Amino acid sequence: MTGYIEQREKDARELRLDESIASSNRPKPPSAFSSTMTFAHRALLRIKHVPEQMFDVTVFPVIFLLMFTYLFGGAIAGSTGEYLQFLLPGILVMTVSQITMYTGIDLNNDIRKGIFDRFRTLPIWLPSALIGSLLVDVVRYSMASAIMIILGFALGFRPEGGMMGVLGAVVLILVFSFSLSWIWTVCGLIVRSEKALMMISFMVLFPLTFVSNVFVDPQTLPSWLRGFVEVNPISILATAVRGAMHGTVTLQQVILVLIVSVIMTAIFAPITVYLYRNKK
Amino acid sequence: MENARQETPAAEWAIRATGLVKVFGKHRAVNGVDLAIRKGMVYGFLGPNGAGKTTTIRLLATLLKPDGGSAEIFGHDLRKEGDEIRRRISLTGQYASIDEDLTGMENLVMMARLMGYGRTQAKERAEELLSAFGLEDAAKRQVKNYSGGMRRRIDIAASIVVTPELLFLDEPTAGLDPRSRNQVWDIIRALVKSGTTVLLTTQYLDEADQLADRIAVIDQGKIIAEGTSSELKQSVGSGTLIVHLLNGEDRSRTMAILEEKLSVPVHYTADSNSLTAQINDSYLVAGALNELAKQEIAVSSFSFGRPSLDEVFLKLTGHTAAQETKHEEEAL
Numbered sequence: 081m082t083g084y085i086e087q088r089e090k091d092a093r094e095l096r097l098d099e100s101i102a103s104s105n106r107p108k109p110p111s112a113f114s115s116t117m118t119f120a121h122r123a124l125l126r127i128k129h130v131p132e133q134m135f136d137v138t139v140f141p142v143i144f145l146l147m148f149t150y151l152f153g154g155a156i157a158g159s160t161g162e163y164l165q166f167l168l169p170g171i172l173v174m175t176v177s178q179i180t181m182y183t184g185i186d187l188n189n190d191i192r193k194g195i196f197d198r199f200r201t202l203p204i205w206l207p208s209a210l211i212g213s214l215l216v217d218v219v220r221y222s223m224a225s226a227i228m229i230i231l232g233f234a235l236g237f238r239p240e241g242g243m244m245g246v247l248g249a250v251v252l253i254l255v256f257s258f259s260l261s262w263i264w265t266v267c268g269l270i271v272r273s274e275k276a277l278m279m280i281s282f283m284v285l286f287p288l289t290f291v292s293n294v295f296v297d298p299q300t301l302p303s304w305l306r307g308f309v310e311v312n313p314i315s316i317l318a319t320a321v322r323g324a325m326h327g328t329v330t331l332q333q334v335i336l337v338l339i340v341s342v343i344m345t346a347i348f349a350p351i352t353v354y355l356y357r358n359k360k
Numbered sequence: 361m362e363n364a365r366q367e368t369p370a371a372e373w374a375i376r377a378t379g380l381v382k383v384f385g386k387h388r389a390v391n392g393v394d395l396a397i398r399k400g401m402v403y404g405f406l407g408p409n410g411a412g413k414t415t416t417i418r419l420l421a422t423l424l425k426p427d428g429g430s431a432e433i434f435g436h437d438l439r440k441e442g443d444e445i446r447r448r449i450s451l452t453g454q455y456a457s458i459d460e461d462l463t464g465m466e467n468l469v470m471m472a473r474l475m476g477y478g479r480t481q482a483k484e485r486a487e488e489l490l491s492a493f494g495l496e497d498a499a500k501r502q503v504k505n506y507s508g509g510m511r512r513r514i515d516i517a518a519s520i521v522v523t524p525e526l527l528f529l530d531e532p533t534a535g536l537d538p539r540s541r542n543q544v545w546d547i548i549r550a551l552v553k554s555g556t557t558v559l560l561t562t563q564y565l566d567e568a569d570q571l572a573d574r575i576a577v578i579d580q581g582k583i584i585a586e587g588t589s590s591e592l593k594q595s596v597g598s599g600t601l602i603v604h605l606l607n608g609e610d611r612s613r614t615m616a617i618l619e620e621k622l623s624v625p626v627h628y629t630a631d632s633n634s635l636t637a638q639i640n641d642s643y644l645v646a647g648a649l650n651e652l653a654k655q656e657i658a659v660s661s662f663s664f665g666r667p668s669l670d671e672v673f674l675k676l677t678g679h680t681a682a683q684e685t686k687h688e689e690e691a692l
Contacts, residue, residue, distance in 0.1 A: 100492035101554045106522050107476035118473040129461045194457035201421055202474050203447045
């Protein structure tokens with residue numbers, strides 16, 4: 081038995097339902113800029129609701145910096161203070177490169193949860209979904225960089241390149257990381273599970289970040305390993321960042337970083353968009 | 361069907377498809393599907409898990425590229441005019457296709473912004489929909505804390521921020537309690553009233569029966585029967601007669617009389633007082649019952665119903681929808 085009041089409520093709801101359906105009008109589809117900003121806003125809201133996801137850009141950098149400074153400082157450079165001047169730019173590069181992989185994991189989650197399908201049936205410029213969240217990732221990378229540099233100063237890091245040098249170095253890191261993220265979006269679209277994706281990213285990032293000039297001067301390495309370290313994009317970035325912070329950077333070093341970034345974006349961004357559009 | 365196709369002008373069709381095929385590896389998920397769906401109707405895809413319902417919908421919603429065949433949505437070619445089609449359709453997938461970490465309000469505002477609403481109108485539209493869907497109290501809660509029914513409703517609300525001309529609903533009521541199911545049905549009916557064409561998939565025979573103007577029964581990637589719910593029921597005979605007797609001893613005598621009068625096989629049921637028969641010609645039933653009365657066989661009750669869609673499905677596929685589902689789940 082439906083009570084009188086219940087029935088009236090039901091009628092009222094039905095009326096509201098009919099009105100809400102009838103009152104819908106179809107606006108013009110949003111511009112590429114507008115939809116990109118909407119997706120960026122979504123990523124910011126996700127940070128607000130799931131603040132845990134900021135661990136990787138706050139706690140990790142602090143742990144990494146403290147751990148490596150005090151673990152290797154005495155052994156490699158004679159004192160932690162000396163070593164920090166060499167290590168900080170490198171460890172900054174390593175940390176930010178490693179957190180780029182979360183971009184792929186977020187995309188992978190979207191696909192498995194089905195919201196990806198909804199975005200794909202919208203009349204929008206599709207890459208905006210990716211670029212919007214990558215833009216917010218750049219904000220996250222800046223945050224990680226700021227935390228590490230501030231902590232570095234407290235521990236005795238004194239860049240000879242001054243404030244401008246440090247800012248320039250951070251910009252290089254952001255450009256590089258944005259480009260590197262496209263590799264993870266491709267993986268995120270191909271790989272089925274988050275676990276497999278984590279494994280792949282670690283398999284790529286671990287050797288890439290450790291077998292580089294982040295921790296030690298490659299002069300001490302056997303020649304075959306040195307060959308790899310020198311062409312490793314992480315080393316290329318670390319060299320330029322170290323140079324910028326200490327005022328010794330050359331134009332050639334900067335251009336090399338930009339070339340690597342452009343190549344990564346030019347290859348992996350179109351593949352990402354293609355896969356995004358044609359995902360089964 | 362063929363006649364209807366010729367009589368109806370092209371502008372009347374929401375969907376027309378011929379020979380749609382989608383292959384995954386060696387598995388032909390969709391194996392030659394023809395469709396003709398008129399504007400403004402509710403069309404139901406009925407079939408067990410893995411029958412190809414979802415894949416067909418994903419093809420029509422431009423999420424998958426067909427490996428064969430062709431289709432037009434509102435006269436736009438599926439292969440060439442994806443953007444035109446996407447402007448007119450909306451899809452509510454099998455799993456909640458919204459951001460569960462965001463609140464209901466934030467989700468709808470985001471969708472409205474992506475449809476092209478300005479900031480203020482987006483917020484107004486979101487509020488209007490939340491209230492129409494009975495979700496105003498949950499507006500500021502994260503969707504992951506919603507109940508199954510609320511989740512389903514916010515999901516549909518997100519699909520109709522701009523009322524689509526064609527709405528795909530993939531198993532809209534799977535796993536819902538009866539109350540929430542009725543709410544979803546009300547929403548679908550309201551949409552149809554406003555002129556939206558709805559294509560829904562379901563495993564629930566009564567849902568197809570209740571909502572759909574026409575039903576396609578899908579099994580193993582093919583449409584094995586198509587028509588209105590009564591047409592489908594008709595196709596398996598006009599119904600089942602069940603006769604309950606006052607005295608069990610009359611059973612064999614009753615059986616003989618019924619078989620003679622109805623000229624179909626009559627069976628005993630599990631309980632010792634009743635008999636059942638599949639009827640082809642419903643006109644004979646009254647005469648047969650009359651004959652029982654003449655022979656002074658006391659009938660305590662009888663029922664003569666049109667077959668349920670369950671029976672239709674069994675007859676058409678040789679297995680019930682539920683059985684198939686169980687197998688699929690075991691295979692997974």
